Amino acid sequence: MQHADRAHGRAQQPGNPFRCAPCITLSFCLPLSSAVAQTGDPLVCHSSLSLSPNPLPFSFFVTHLFQINPRQTDASETMAVAQVPRNFKLLAELEKGEKGMGAGACSYGLEDPEDILMTHWTGTIWGPPHGHHENRIYELKMECGPNYPKEPPIIHFVSQINLPGVSQTDGRVDPNYVGILRDWTRISAELSRNPRPKEDPLSLEAALIAIRKYMEEHKKLPQPPEGSKYPMYK
Structure with a gap:
């Protein structure tokens, strides 16, 4: 409030x-x-x-x-195409993130509390254990465009990381390397035609968890010195 x-x-x-x-x-x-x-x-x-x-x-x-086509009269058909508007969804995600109700290995929140469009977010990933990421904290930036959640967020690592699919220039995550980002648009289209599951599979938290899992798959790769950041964020 x-x-x-x-x-x-x-x-x-x-x-x-x-x-x-x-x-x-x-x-x-x-x-x-x-x-x-x-x-x-x-x-x-x-x-x-x-x-x-x-x-x-x-x-x-x-x-x-609810983005319902007024020409539809069949009740089941109407329920199938109803979609949660962007602002509603992001407010729900913000509340979950602020209350710490998500996964313990990741956290996220608005970059600027005054951002009423809820576009720019920050995220944190605790490095997976038993590898070069262990005991490290990785900072990320996420951008939710006007078509979110139909389109995935744009994600950059602020902390330098040696990971396939992450630009060594600006830390941008190539969505083709992370399953949920790669399949985001397809999953969103499927959700628009079918009732939503209890747990929303498309969210900032889900994206962070998927990136952490991807990091775990490459945990043996040598990493830059701890605390290093990409030049644009220094």
């Missing part, structure tokens, strides 16, 4: 393109193309629209909030 309060405070400043009602959190603020046409705001709040002189019908919110 503190984060939402700060966002609301900024929303009230003159000239700010974001509007949010006091009674609603940032998680309900979603880009709605039809709403932009009505209000001129690129990001609007459902409750703000509902208070407008010409309130939009409830079906409008259902259609945009």
